[in-house]
Structures are given as structure tokens and as C-alpha cells.
Amino acid sequence: MRVSPRFVGHLGVADVATVANAALGFVAAAVATVDVHLAARLLLLAAIADGVDGVLAGIYGGSDVGPLLDSLADVASFGVAPALLVFVVADGEWGRSAGALDARLAAALVVATLFVAMAVVRLGLYAAYDSDGESTEGVQTTLAATVIALLVLAGVPHLLGVSTATLLILVAGVSVYLMVAPVPYPDLYTRxxxxxxxxxxxxxxxxxxxxxxxxxxxxxxxxxxxxxxxRFYWREG
Structure with a gap:
């Protein structure tokens, strides 16, 4: 009887980076409840892991389970984690009143929930229709999560004179549509x-x-x- 874990012989080198991406997504989500800036940095680290798995797949080859793992990992890192970050920031700024959800906090919860839902839909559509091409429809979940993380790290709300929660909710709300918009985005060149x-x-x-x-x-x-x-970034030929 075999005693080694089932994944032995089924996962490739690239899949290790994919699993690391998922784990970083969980850590970012957990850390968001105590340190949003560290959570934002962890989201960027997950994005790096997401890019590394593609590079490793090109060098060592991918596995049959790789595309499925990639979408599952991205749900954690670029769906749930950034949505929780947005909600935690809103909760920290607006809190709770009279034992009930503040109207603004309730709106943040709705937007964060929709963000997760549309991230799942977008990743499912990508796995089914776009994974073998050089472009994809809708804004990548990685990009949407990266923008949210950078708004926190770059101090943009302070520069614009608005609250961090307000800006993050606005960006997350726009991303809800952009992730499933019928707009083609070309893959980045390696450089x-x-x-x-x-x-x-x-x-x-x-x-x-x-x-x-x-x-x-x-x-x-x-x-x-x-x-x-x-409009302007399409590959030649």
C-alpha cells in the first residue's frame, strides 16, 4: 500500500510556487485583521509567486493539475484576501454603531462580497476559455488586488484627501465590473x-x-x- 502523499508524482516544480501563492493569500487575509500594511505587502508577494509559477512552468513544464491549482490559489490570494483587506480598513475607520452594521460598513461588506464573487467567476472563465491564449477578457484578479494593495502602501488616500476606506471601496467596486468586462487584456511581455x-x-x-x-x-x-x-499594448503579429 502506498504511504506517500497523493500529490507526489502529480505536482510539478511550478505547482510549488502556486501553492505558495495560495498560502500567502491566507496569511495576507489573516494579517489584514491586525496590520493592513503588512497584509498589502503580502499580497504583492503572492503576486510575485503567481508570476514565478508561470516562469517555472515555462522552464520545467506544467502539470495536468497546474491550471486548476492556479485558479484555486488566485481565489484565495486575489479574491478573498483583498476583499477582506478592504472590509477590515472600512471596519477600522467606521466601526460598528449600536450593535449593528453602520450603513457605510454594510456597503463595504456588499462590495467586498461582490469582489470575491466576481473574482471566482472571472477565474473560472479564464480557466475555461483564456488560459491557452495570449490575452484574456476582463481585468486580471492579480492586477485588481495589486492596485488595492498599492493604494494602501502608496498613501494615495492621504494625497487625495479622502479616507482610505472610501477610496478602497470605490476601487473594489469598479473592479467588480472590470474583472468580468468584455475588454481584452494582452499578456505582458517577459521584459x-x-x-x-x-x-x-x-x-x-x-x-x-x-x-x-x-x-x-x-x-x-x-x-x-x-x-x-x-488599446495600446497588443503584441506584434
Whole structure:
């Protein structure tokens, strides 16, 4: 009788990074309840793991279970974790009144719930229809989660003079539609993936250096891709 775990012989090298992505998503969700800035950095680290699994799959080959694991991991890291982060920030700013949900907090809960639901739908559609192509319809869950994390790290609400909760709820609400919008997004070139990964690493390690420079630069890149890629970033040929 076999005594080794069932995954032995079924998972590849890339799948280890995918599982690490899922684990980081859980840690980010748990940490969000006590330290939203650390949770935001963990979300960026999960995004790096998400990119690494693709690189490793290209080098060592993928497994049959890899695409399924990827979508499941992304639900945790880029669906549940950022949604919980948004709700925790709202709860911290607005709290509870008279033992009931404040109207604003209730709205945050609705938006966070819809964010998770649409992330699941988007990832399911991707696995079924887009995983083998060079583009995908709708904003990637990784990108939506990254923008939310960077808004926290870059101090954008302070710059705009609005509350963090208000801005995060607005961005999460827009993302609810964008994740399932019929808008094609081309995959990044490898060189651009490396630039994003490098900036993510700097934003994780040095989030407050040089006046929050690295999170802010990365946010500009992320928003640039979000707004311009459907029209201007298509691959040649």
C-alpha cells in the first residue's frame, strides 16, 4: 500500500510556487485583521509567486493539475484576501454603531462580497476559455488586488484627501465590473513582467523609502496597464 502523499508524482516544480501563492493569500487575509500594511505587502508577494509559477512552468513544464491549482490559489490570494483587506480598513475607520452594521460598513461588506464573487467567476472563465491564449477578457484578479494593495502602501488616500476606506471601496467596486468586462487584456511581455516583479520586490522590502517611491511608481505602472493596455499594448503579429 502506498504511504506517500497523493500529490507526489502529480505536482510539478511550478505547482510549488502556486501553492505558495495560495498560502500567502491566507496569511495576507489573516494579517489584514491586525496590520493592513503588512497584509498589502503580502499580497504583492503572492503576486510575485503567481508570476514565478508561470516562469517555472515555462522552464520545467506544467502539470495536468497546474491550471486548476492556479485558479484555486488566485481565489484565495486575489479574491478573498483583498476583499477582506478592504472590509477590515472600512471596519477600522467606521466601526460598528449600536450593535449593528453602520450603513457605510454594510456597503463595504456588499462590495467586498461582490469582489470575491466576481473574482471566482472571472477565474473560472479564464480557466475555461483564456488560459491557452495570449490575452484574456476582463481585468486580471492579480492586477485588481495589486492596485488595492498599492493604494494602501502608496498613501494615495492621504494625497487625495479622502479616507482610505472610501477610496478602497470605490476601487473594489469598479473592479467588480472590470474583472468580468468584455475588454481584452494582452499578456505582458517577459521584459515587462521582470520590471513589474522588480518593482514589486522593492515595494515589499522598502515600502516607505524615498517618500513611498516604489509603491507609487509601481501603482503608476499598474494603472497604466489597466487603462491603456486594451488599446495600446497588443503584441506584434
Amino acid at each position: 515587462d513582467q521582470l520590471v513589474f516583479g522588480g518593482l514589486q520586490g522593492l515595494a515589499i522590502l522598502l515600502p516607505n523609502a524615498l517618500g513611498k517611491l516604489f509603491p507609487r511608481v509601481l501603482l503608476v505602472f499598474a494603472l497604466g496597464y489597466l487603462l491603456l493596455a486594451p
